[in-house]
Amino acid sequence: MAAPGGVAAGGHRVTAPRLSRAALAAAGTPLPAPPVRIVHLGVGAFHRAHQAWYTHHAGDDWGIAAFTGRRAELAHRLGPQDGLFTVVERGPDADRVEIVGSIARAHRADEVERMLQLCAAPETAVITLTITEAGYHLGADGALDTSDPAVAADIAALRAGAPPATPVGRLVAGLHARARAGAGPLAVVACDNLPELAARLRDAVAELASAAGLPPVEASFVATSVDRITPHETDAAAVAAATGWHDEAAVVTEPFSDWTLCGEFPAGRPAWERAGALFVDDIVPFERRKLLLLNGGHLQLAFHGLLRGHVTIAEAVRDPACRAGLESFWDEAARTVGPGADTEHYRAALLERFENPRIEHRLAQIAVDTATKLRIRILPVIAAETAQGWDARGARAVIQRWRTAAAAGLVPDVPPARAGREESALWQTAKLFARS
Ligand SMILES: NC(=O)c1ccc[n+]([C@@H]2O[C@H](COP(=O)([O-])OP(=O)(O)OC[C@H]3O[C@@H](n4cnc5c(N)ncnc54)[C@H](O)[C@@H]3O)[C@@H](O)[C@H]2O)c1
Ligand SMILES: O=P(O)(O)OC[C@@H](O)[C@@H](O)[C@H](O)[C@H](O)CO
Structure with a gap:
């Protein structure tokens, strides 16, 4: 097994070998990449500790193609690790660590053409988002803020057939690429801390498409409440000591976790309930x-x-x-x-x-x-x-x-x-x- 070592985010030298699927296989603990059936926009700390963790624990071989949000950095950290990363569950007395394998590929946000291809693929059944509240460009009334220059630029881009830059613009382009491919409707699950986000995003998508002169698209906007306190910290040295692997994308989170969802998944979904997710009739x-x-x-x-x-x-x-x-x-x-x-x-x-x-x-x-x-x-x-x-x-x-x-x-x-x-x-x- 190669032991290249490296410099962790904290600046200290680590001697553990870099985490990757080949390295895990060589060590006799293989974690093959699952086939991509989920596209995620805005991979950050929370996506790794929550939706990716639930998908891994569902255990039914669903893979995620994870696109970064504003900065490409995480794609550069996850890429050499084939999407693998460690979740450190930090309890009041001790840590529990595990390697999560559900992110099959990590992409930069500006790989828009790749994102559109994946959205249009019939195997893709779910699009998830964690792009922060501000990333939706909604106004105080909860509707898409069309006076926002970034939204106006996306309307112009969509009209011209150019790649949009906001996540909602990219979602519109992705859903239209899917409609053109005749791949059938899928589910969109927006996992940011905003009330009635599913309905707001549905309306924002419709508004943006209409402003850009595009026909309406069909998708199921699933309502959800997500919960797991995940601060911005990594702990490469502790992870290396616990797992033996040098991981530049480890995430620290609390042991508690909750995912409640309400809505249809017309193209299927992972068995997230096996990992503790709750499906309800009323999310409010x-x-x-x-x-x-x-x-x-x-x-x-x-x-x-x-x-x-x-x-x-x-x-x-x-x-x-x-x-x-x-x-x-x-x-x-x-x-x-x-x-x-x-x-x-x-x-x-x-x-x-x-x-x-x-x-x-x-x-x-x-x-x-x-x-x-x-x-x-x-x-x-x-x-x-x-x-x-x-x-x-x-x-x-x-x-x-x-x-x-x-x-x-x-x-x-x-x-x-x-x-x-x-x-x-x-x-x-x-x-x-x-x-x-
Ligand atoms: N961290 C938590 O404990 C937690 C728990 C529940 C829900 N959430 C939700 O998840 C969101 C992300 O949290 P995180 O911990 O992953 O943060 P993070 O900073 O690690 O990741 C945020 C992601 O959103 C992208 N992003 C930020 N602003 C954007 C914009 N204007 N346009 C496009 N993309 C943008 C970033 O590039 C990154 O990919 C939160 O804002 C919240 O709504 C977080
Ligand atoms: O993520 P924000 O910025 O919307 O809110 C900050 C925290 O309240 C939040 O991240 C919580 O820790 C989280 O929602 C717990 O599930």
Whole structure:
């Protein structure tokens, strides 16, 4: 077995051999590449720890062709490893590591022609996305923002038959390539933290196609709620020590994981339920509970924690002041979610997850795209509470702390000089929410 060694992301020299399918086969632990039946847009930390992990654990030989989002870097790290990577499940006391084999190929995002061919292939049955909330280019009303220059450029590109650049533009091109090939409808599963994302993406695809003068396309937009706290960290040295392989695409995640889905898969799907996925008739309670309690709770801890000098979620949640702010927001958010969603147990489980001291979930990683996230994760609580005549004190405090943290230069996406203006725009939206 070759032992070339290399320099890990952290800059330290590692002597373990590079992970690859040939190396695994030579070591007597083969993990052959499964045939591609899924196209993924926006491979990052979460896709590897979640959808790729579920697909691997489904055990029915479905392979993923994973395209990067804005940067090609991950394709360069996964490519030499034939798509293989290690998932480190970081519990409060110990790690559990495993090599995941479901990514059959990793591509750069700009390999658009390849993506279109794969979308048009009859074997392809599912397209998944994790491109962040901002990657959809939706406006405050949830519709495609056609005034966004990137969207306007894609409309022009699609009209001219040139390759589009946004993920929604590429999805439109992929679905049209499939329709032209007569390969039949497939399922689209958008796995970002946005409410009603399946319907919004369906409408955005229709709007973009129509603006570009293309006929409507058929696809099943599957609604989903995804959950697994996956911070941006890798640990090449620990992975090499645990597995014996040098891995430049390892991902660290928590042991907990949840995937709830609702919708049709007209061309089939992996048996994700074998890995614990849940298929339901109504996604709304799952989606609301997760977005308001977990993601809303993260925002509360991020702003409050940054103001109190903390760096990670685990530090912030152990600070009694931040914890009190969290509980106060959660009391209101739980009322907004409504009865029947077992918010009491969910909150208790969340506290344990947030307290995991070995997960370094940085507050600064959470405090990005903040205006969009506040609209989705905090304003609905203010609207629901004020509609009942209550003061929404816990949810309002999240917005006030966001403004204070932004004015102090602690929230990277809001320049201090704009903090006041951004805040009043948010309160305007809050009023609209409360009226609707
Ligand atoms: N990390 C988590 O714990 C977690 C959990 C649940 C859901 N999610 C969802 O997954 C998303 C990605 O999380 P991640 O941890 O993989 O982040 P990441 O930074 O590792 O990966 C993000 C991916 O999206 C692409 N991207 C970012 N902005 C884009 C844009 N404007 N246009 C096109 N592509 C773009 C990136 O290039 C990258 O491929 C989150 O924003 C969230 O919606 C994450
Ligand atoms: O990923 P974002 O930026 O939408 O939100 C930040 C975190 O709240 C989020 O990543 C959670 O950790 C995740 O949603 C847990 O499943």
